[in-house]
Amino acid sequence: MKIEDCKxxxxxxxxxxxxxxxINQKDLNNIFKNINEIHKFENDYIYVVxxxxxxxxKIERFYSDKMNSILEELAPTKCHxxxxxxxEAVKEKESEINKITAPEQVNINKSRRRLxxxxxxxxxxxxxxxxxAFLSAMKVAESPHSILNPLYIFGDVGLGKTHLMMAIGHYVLDNNINANVVYTSxxxxxxxxxxxxxxxKGRENIEEFYNHYRSADLLLVDDIQFLEGKTSTQAEFFxxxxxxxxxxxxIVITSDRVANDLKLMARLKSRFNWGMIADIKAPDKELRVNILKRKLAFLLNNPKDIPIEVLDRIASLFETNIRDLExxxxxxxxxxxxxxxxxxxxxxxxxLGSIIPKTTEEGERITSINNIKNVVASYFQLPIDILSSRSRKTQIVYARNIAIYIIRDKLKTPLKKIGEAxxxxxxxxxxxxxxKIQNLLKTDQHVKSDVEYLLKKLDLE
Structure with a gap:
């Protein structure tokens, strides 16, 4: 079908x-008044921008079914x-252009793939x-290989460490399309x-491993604390x-703690202290409100639809984690x-009632089942909901069992109540x-390291 026909x-x-x-005609006009672009017709679908x-x-929830019913009456062949x-439309067009770019540009897309x-x-x-931390990251981005090498950024979960690290990668690639930026956790x-x-394959594979990481012009390593308890891997990273x-x-590294507090080999911690150490603290109220204002620009056509009092209230309820705030x-x-x-x-x-953090009278966060699930999910870089899913993937089952062990062992929660959660x-x-975790703690140092770290994080040691 031609685009003209689709229009x-x-x-x-x-x-x-x-x-x-x-249908409320006022709402209809507000939603559709500036929508007139057809992106493409493909596989019996008319793509509207x-x-x-x-x-x-809003359209998919309130209007899509009726629109498709009308279209069935108008079009000679069945389409939706x-x-x-x-x-999304811009990204798709850029992707099509990239398919016909020169080889060196394909390599750049590969560098950006994980950013x-x-x-x-x-x-x-x-x-x-x-x-x-921002100024240090900008300095590194503008002058890689400067005296700020490595740049070591540390702070609690969800404060923007990964954002700054990836921003360095984007900046370097924007200014040098041939740079090899390697991001990894x-x-x-x-x-x-x-x-x-x-x-x-043995030797062939280890050479491939070394070539991948040693070929980096810029190496970005997220959450270096995950190397704790893994001595042989620490030696290879060294x-x-x-x-x-x-x-x-x-080299740019992020962590949840200052390097000297990590349980890593001394020579590795010494290397981390060579360059620049920058910390990110919990955001104050003004910064939290400004973050919400920036986020609104991506969520609403007219951010002013939401009063500042609403942003102020949300910022008051979510004080320590920017991801939770957003x-x-x-x-x-x-x-x-x-x-x-x-x-x-x-x-x-x-x-937000069900997700507002609960506090004691002194204002300290209560250690609850949900708090433990949230900390465990963040540690293993998983969405919190997936811990309650039916997934049997090894990483998810392991994280779920760790959370179950901590809740049972430290909160003495009945098994039935844990099952409900x-x-x-x-x-x-x-x-x-x-x-399973109780037995592994007796024989597996990695499991012991994970549990010890999480208990420390939760103040449950």
Missing amino acids: RYFEDTLIELEKDSS VPDALTKF YKFITQD RAEFTFDNFVIGESNRF AQQFVEDYFLSTSTK KVFDYLHENNKQ GALRRYVTYCVSLDLPFTVENVEVA FGNRDHATIAHGYE
């Missing part, structure tokens, strides 16, 4: 919607509408708690080393670090839009998970 069908569909007395994700959500945001597109310096909101480094030494440093290649705003907006509720301060508690699992399944 005509879309225009006719809107005309038919305007005749429907069951919409301004943002929120508009897409699909909605794509402006950003999140939104984690740039432009999207980083600066405050007193992160200003020094410490967990991925451990896995890469294990796979390179545990297969029949070799990679020394090789790159001696060859004047930039997630709370996203949930609030989606909740109000889905149920057609006004954006008011009163609806903050209605929308993990997707209504039965008593026997919870008991098996608890006993």
